[in-house]
Amino acid sequence: MRPRIHYATWPRPALILTDTPRPDCPDCRGEGGWNRDYGDHETGEYAGTEWDPCTCWDENRSWTLLPLPRIPRRRQPYTDPWGTTGGYSDEPPF
Incomplete structure (x- = not known):
C-alpha cells in the first residue's frame, strides 16, 4: 500500500488516507x-x-482521518450597477 492524504468533498468534507497506484506498474504506468x-x-x-x-x-x-465541518454560504443580495437590489429600475435608459 502507498498511502497519501487526500481532501474529499463527498459525502461530506474530510481528510482521508487513500491508496495510490504503483508508479512502476507495467500495465497502467502509474495511472x-x-x-x-x-x-x-x-x-x-x-x-x-x-x-x-x-x-x-x-x-x-x-x-477517514478527519471529518471537516461544512462552512455555510452567505448569500449576498443582488445589487445591479444602479444600486437597486431588486434588479429593476424605473429610470429610463440613456
Whole structure:
C-alpha cells in the first residue's frame, strides 16, 4: 500500500488516507487503470466509456482521518450597477 492524504468533498468534507497506484506498474504506468470505449451491439456506434481499474491498487481502500465541518454560504443580495437590489429600475435608459 502507498498511502497519501487526500481532501474529499463527498459525502461530506474530510481528510482521508487513500491508496495510490504503483508508479512502476507495467500495465497502467502509474495511472491506476485505463478508459475503455464500448459500442452498441446492433449499430456498432459509440455508446460510452468505462473505467477499468488496474490490479496494482484498490480504489475503494480509504479511511477517514478527519471529518471537516461544512462552512455555510452567505448569500449576498443582488445589487445591479444602479444600486437597486431588486434588479429593476424605473429610470429610463440613456
